[in-house]
Amino acid sequence: MLPALQAIGIVKTYDSLVANDRIDFEVRKGELHALLGENGAGKSTLLNVLYGVLKPDAGTIYVNGKKARITSTRDAILKYKIGKVSQYSDLVPSFTVGENILYGEIPVKHGLFIDRARINRTVNELNRTTGFKLNATAIVEDLSVGEQQHIELTKLLYQDAEIIFLDEPSSLLAPQEVKKLFGLLKGLIRKGRSIIFVTHKLEEALDCDRITVLRAGRVTLTEERKEVSKDILLKAMFEEKIAISRRTARPEGKKLDSILEVRNLITGSGDRRGNLKKVSFTVNRGEIMGIAGIAGNGQKDILDVLTGFLRPRAGKILLKGTDITASLSPYRLRINNLLAYIPEGRRTIGSFLKLPISENMIMGVGRMSRFYPHGLRDATAIRQFSLSLIEEYGVKAAGPNARASSLSGGNLQKMIVARELSLDTDLLIVAQPTHGLDFKTAEFVHTRLIEEAEKGRGILLISKDLDEVMKLSDRIAIVYEGELRELSPREVNLDTISRLMVGLEKDD
Amino acid sequence: MVNDTSGQVTALAQIGSFLLAMLVVFIVFSILIVISGFNPVVVYQGLIVGALGSPDALGQTFIRMGPILFCSLGLVVSFRCGMWNIGSEGQLFLGALAAAVVAIYLPGFPKVIHIILAMAAAFLVGGIWAGLCGFLKTRFNANEVITTLLSNFIAIWLSFYFLKYHLQPKWAFNPSSLQILPTARLPILMKGTLFHGGILIAVICAFIVWFMMKKTSLGYSIDAVGANKQAAEYSGIRVNRIILISMFISGGLAGLAGMGEVLGVHHLLIRNISPHYGFIAIAAVFIARLNPIGAIVVSFLMGAILNGGRYLQIIMGIPTHLVDILVALFVIFMLLQPIAEKKIKAALAARFQKTGEV
Numbered sequence: 001m002l003p004a005l006q007a008i009g010i011v012k013t014y015d016s017l018v019a020n021d022r023i024d025f026e027v028r029k030g031e032l033h034a035l036l037g038e039n040g041a042g043k044s045t046l047l048n049v050l051y052g053v054l055k056p057d058a059g060t061i062y063v064n065g066k067k068a069r070i071t072s073t074r075d076a077i078l079k080y081k082i083g084k085v086s087q088y089s090d091l092v093p094s095f096t097v098g099e100n101i102l103y104g105e106i107p108v109k110h111g112l113f114i115d116r117a118r119i120n121r122t123v124n125e126l127n128r129t130t131g132f133k134l135n136a137t138a139i140v141e142d143l144s145v146g147e148q149q150h151i152e153l154t155k156l157l158y159q160d161a162e163i164i165f166l167d168e169p170s171s172l173l174a175p176q177e178v179k180k181l182f183g184l185l186k187g188l189i190r191k192g193r194s195i196i197f198v199t200h201k202l203e204e205a206l207d208c209d210r211i212t213v214l215r216a217g218r219v220t221l222t223e224e225r226k227e228v229s230k231d232i233l234l235k236a237m238f239e240e241k242i243a244i245s246r247r248t249a250r251p252e253g254k255k256l257d258s259i260l261e262v263r264n265l266i267t268g269s270g271d272r273r274g275n276l277k278k279v280s281f282t283v284n285r286g287e288i289m290g291i292a293g294i295a296g297n298g299q300k301d302i303l304d305v306l307t308g309f310l311r312p313r314a315g316k317i318l319l320k321g322t323d324i325t326a327s328l329s330p331y332r333l334r335i336n337n338l339l340a341y342i343p344e345g346r347r348t349i350g351s352f353l354k355l356p357i358s359e360n361m362i363m364g365v366g367r368m369s370r371f372y373p374h375g376l377r378d379a380t381a382i383r384q385f386s387l388s389l390i391e392e393y394g395v396k397a398a399g400p401n402a403r404a405s406s407l408s409g410g411n412l413q414k415m416i417v418a419r420e421l422s423l424d425t426d427l428l429i430v431a432q433p434t435h436g437l438d439f440k441t442a443e444f445v446h447t448r449l450i451e452e453a454e455k456g457r458g459i460l461l462i463s464k465d466l467d468e469v470m471k472l473s474d475r476i477a478i479v480y481e482g483e484l485r486e487l488s489p490r491e492v493n494l495d496t497i498s499r500l501m502v503g504l505e506k507d508d
Numbered sequence: 509m510v511n512d513t514s515g516q517v518t519a520l521a522q523i524g525s526f527l528l529a530m531l532v533v534f535i536v537f538s539i540l541i542v543i544s545g546f547n548p549v550v551v552y553q554g555l556i557v558g559a560l561g562s563p564d565a566l567g568q569t570f571i572r573m574g575p576i577l578f579c580s581l582g583l584v585v586s587f588r589c590g591m592w593n594i595g596s597e598g599q600l601f602l603g604a605l606a607a608a609v610v611a612i613y614l615p616g617f618p619k620v621i622h623i624i625l626a627m628a629a630a631f632l633v634g635g636i637w638a639g640l641c642g643f644l645k646t647r648f649n650a651n652e653v654i655t656t657l658l659s660n661f662i663a664i665w666l667s668f669y670f671l672k673y674h675l676q677p678k679w680a681f682n683p684s685s686l687q688i689l690p691t692a693r694l695p696i697l698m699k700g701t702l703f704h705g706g707i708l709i710a711v712i713c714a715f716i717v718w719f720m721m722k723k724t725s726l727g728y729s730i731d732a733v734g735a736n737k738q739a740a741e742y743s744g745i746r747v748n749r750i751i752l753i754s755m756f757i758s759g760g761l762a763g764l765a766g767m768g769e770v771l772g773v774h775h776l777l778i779r780n781i782s783p784h785y786g787f788i789a790i791a792a793v794f795i796a797r798l799n800p801i802g803a804i805v806v807s808f809l810m811g812a813i814l815n816g817g818r819y820l821q822i823i824m825g826i827p828t829h830l831v832d833i834l835v836a837l838f839v840i841f842m843l844l845q846p847i848a849e850k851k852i853k854a855a856l857a858a859r860f861q862k863t864g865e866v
Contacts, residue, residue, distance in 0.1 A: 343742065
C-alpha cells in the first residue's frame with residue numbers, strides 16, 4: 001500500500017545552519033508514528049515543511065503517492081487533508097466548543113441566527129467517531145488543556161483531516177491525561193487516520209507503532225516499535241560517540257575557590273514543571289559549570305533568579321561568600337559589576353535592536369561612569385570601545401552607528417558575547433550561547449568561554465545542546481523537572497546523561 | 509563602496525520623499541478646495557499672506573508655534589521612553605493655572621525672578637500631573653494611553669474649577685482671572701507684534717532637550733527603555749525610575765506651554781487657554797520623528813497653517829474647517845513618508861550598485 005505521507009530528501013537551511021539535512025520520512029496509512037528527537041534536532045522544522053509553513057530548499061513530498069506542493073497551511077488541510085494540533089492551543093478561548101469546531105462554517109437559520117441545535121448535533125456525531133466526550137456548549141477557556149486538545153483533534157476530523165500532526169502534545173498534560181490521549185489516538189488510527197506524534201520523550205515514542213529519530217537535522221533511525229529498545233533509541237537520539245572533553249579530563253585535587261553558591265533554591269509554588277525544587281550547586285573560580293537538560297525543566301527559573309528577574313521562594317545565593325539573596329536585582333548586579341550575562345533571548349532581552357551597535361556595546365549600567373563621566377556622553381570613548389570590540393570579535397557590521405537590527409543572528413550574538421566578556425566580573429552566566437549559530441561562530445564562542453575560564457572567571461553554562469555542555473564543562477549537572485543532579489566524574493558518559501535527561505534513573 | 513554612498517542615499521531619499529509628500533498634500537488639498545467651491549490659488553495665497561505676509565502675521569504664527577513646540581518637546585521625551593503620553597493638553601492647562609497663580613498672587617519679585625518662579629510652578633505642576641500617570645504605569649501597569657487621555661478631562665475641568673471659584677473676581681462676567689502682575693509678563697521681542705519671550709524659551713528648551721537626549725546618560729536610559737524595556741532592565745537600568753522621570757519632564761514641558769500662554773499672550777488666565785495645542789503637538793512630534801530640533805521646524809509649520817487658516821476665515825470668509833483638513837492631510841502624508849523613503853532608498857541603492865559594478 002502507498003504511504004499516506006512520504007517526504008524524500010528534505011533540506012532546509014537557515015543562514016549556515018542546516019536544520020533538516022536530506023531527511024527521508026514516511027507515514028503509513030492507519031499508523032501512529034513517533035517523531036523523536038531532542039530540542040533542536042529538526043523536528044519542528046520538518047513538521048513545518050510538511051505542514052506548509054516553511055518552504056524546503058530541496059526535497060519532494062508525496063501524499064497518497066501523488067506529488068504534493070504544500071505552500072500554505074490552508075493548502076495542507078483543504079487540498080491534502082493534513083492537519084496539526086500545535087503545542088499551544090489555536091482555539092478561540094471565549095467561544096464554545098461547538099463554535100470552535102465548526103469555526104468558519106457556523107450553521108445559520110433564518111439567515112440570521114446561529115443554529116445551536118445543529119452545532120450540538122454535529123459535535124455529538126463527531127463524539128461518536130472519536131470517543132471523546134465533548135460538550136458542545138461549554139466555553140473553551142473553562143476547559144483543561146487536555147480537553148482543548150480533544151477539541152483541536154475533533155476540529156481536524158470535522159475538517160476531514162487524514163494525516164494529523166501532534167506537536168509535543170504531552171508538554172502541558174498530566175501523566176494520566178497523556179495515557180488517555182494515547183487511548184483516543186489508537187481509536188483514531190483504527191479508523192484509518194495517520195498520526196505523527198512529535199515528542200522528545202522516550203516512553204511516549206515507545207507507545208507508538210513506528211519510530212523515526214532525528215538528531216542534528218538527520219534521520220538516525222526509522223524502525224518498528226517491536227524492533228527497538230530504550231538503549232537503541234537513546235543512542236540514536238544522542239551522539240554515539242561524544243569526544244571526552246579536554247576539560248572534563250583535567251586533573252583533580254586543585255584547591256577550589258567558590259564564586260557562586262546556590263543553596264536549596266525553590267521557586268514558584270512547585271506546580272509547574274519548570275519550578276525549582278531545592279536546587280543547590282556551586283561555581284568555582286576558573287571552571288565552567290555546565291547544566292544540561294531538555295528545555296523547560298527549570299533552566300529558566302535558575303537564570304531568572306540568578307540575574308535578579310525572579311524572586312526565589314526560598315533558598316540562598318552566595319556570591320564570593322556574601323549572601324546576596326535579598327539584594328538580587330538587575331540594577332544592583334550590574335551597577336556593582338557583579339555579573340556578566342549572555343542571555344538566551346538575544347533579540348528580546350540581549351540587545352536594543354532599534355539602537356546603534358555602539359549603544360548596544362555599552363549596555364550595563366556599571367559602565368555608565370566610564371562612558372558618561374558626570375552624566376555626559378564621551379562620544380569618542382564609546383566609538384573607540386565599540387570599534388575595538390567589533391574588530392576583536394570580528395562582528396560583521398557596517399560600523400558602530402549601524403543599527404543592531406542590521407546584524408545577522410551570529411553577528412548579533414558575537415556583539416553580545418563581546419560586550420559581556422569585556423565586563424570585569426568574576427561571575428559569567430551563559431545561556432544557549434551558540435543556539436542557531438553556524439559551526440565556525442559556535443567554535444569561536446566556545447574558545448572564548450574556555451579562555452575566560454582559564455583567566456580565572458567562574459562560568460555557569462546552561463544549554464540544551466548536550467554536546468556543548470560536555471565539550472566545555474569541568475563539571476556537569478542535569479536538570480529534570482526542577483531538580484538538579486550533579487554528576488560525579490565517573491558518571492560523565494553519554495549513557496548516564498541521556499538517561500537522566502529524560503528522567504530515567506541510572507539503572508532503570 | 510556601499511558605505512560611502514549609503515549616507516548620501518539616505519539623505520537623498522529623505523529629501524525626495526519629503527518633497528513627494530508635500531506635493532501629494534498640495535494636489536489632494538487643491539482638489540478638495542475645488543470641490544468645496546473655492547479657488548485653490550486664492551486659498552493658498554491667503555494661507556501664505558495670513559501666516560507670513562506681515563510682521564504682525566508672522567508674530568501671530570510664532571505665538572502659535574510656541575505652545576506647540578513646548579508640548580512637542582515634552583512628547584519627544586515621553587514617546588522616546590515608550591510612554592504614549594496623550595495628556596499634554598491637560599498638563600498645559602494645569603501649567604497655565606500654576607503660572608497664573610504665581611504671576612497674580614506673588615508680588616514683590618524682580619521681573620526675571622518672577623518669571624522664573626512662574627515657570628518653575630508650571631513645570632512642577634504639569635510634571636507631577638503627568639508623573640501621576642507614570643506612577644499608575646509603574647505601580648499598577650495601567651495603560652498610559654488611557655490614563656493620560658482621561659487625565660486631560662480631569663485637568664481641564666480642575667483648572668476651570670479653580671478659575672471659576674477661586675481666581676475669577678466677583679465682579680467679572682466671564683470666567684477669567686485678574687491680570688498678572690507686570691513683573692511676570694514675558695517681554696515682547698519684536699516691536700509691534702505679539703512675538704514674546706516664551707517662544708525664545710521654547711526654542712532654547714528644544715536645544716536643551718536635544719542635548720539631554722543626545723549627550724547625557726539620562727537620554728541614553730530613556731532611549732534604551734523606549735527601545736526595549738526588558739533589555740533595559742537586563743542591562744541594569746531602573747526602568748520604573750526612568751519612566752517616572754521622563755513623564756515628569758514631559759508634563760513639565762507641556763506645563764511650560766500653559767505658562768507661555770498666560771505670561772506671554774493673554775496676561776491672565778482664561779477658560780479656553782489652548783485650542784488643542786496639546787493634541788496638535790502629537791501630530792507635530794511624529795512628523796518631526798521624535799527629533800527635538802525637527803520639532804522646531806514642524807511646530808513653526810503647524811503654527812503657520814493654523815494662523816493662515818484663521819486669516820482665511822476672518823478676512824476671506826473661507827471656513828476654517830478647510831484648514832483642519834489641510835492639517836490632517838499634512839499629518840497623514842507625512843506619516844506615510846517613511847514608506848516612500850524606503851522605496852526611494854532601495855531604488856537609489858540598486859542604481860548606485862549597478863554603476864559601481866560597471
